[in-house]
Amino acid sequence: TTCEADYCSSLLLFSSPTLEGEWRYHPGNPLSGHLRNVRNAGAIFQAGGRLFRPSQSARGGYGSSFTLNEIVRLTETDYEERPVNTVEAIGLPNMVGTHTYGRTDAWEVVDGCFALPESDVL
16 A cells, blocks of 8 residues: 555555566555545554554644554455554653554564653754
8 A cells, every 4th residue: 555645645555466567556546535544654464364554643743643454355346444453642751643553573663753842952
């Protein structure tokens, strides 16, 4: 999945039999046009036999939160996902954003953005 240039107003899906092959536009495009999930927040991953697409929310400002969306239907003609869990930038002092989730078999990575007091800014 990808979003359109600069502004990311639409989430789009393409497929190809190989990375170097001809990419085909999915007939279900655009998959979304909502600020809450149009931007990807990491690579699609598999866990417990299920597929998930992390998305970042632009509501309330850039990178205010991310959501793990379960891909419940993915065929050559259909796509459907449902939100499973949202992680917001709360709980740590001065945290103002989180917008990326990464995962491997051994690691999970979440980023965070913090507001520094003026005395700490260079």
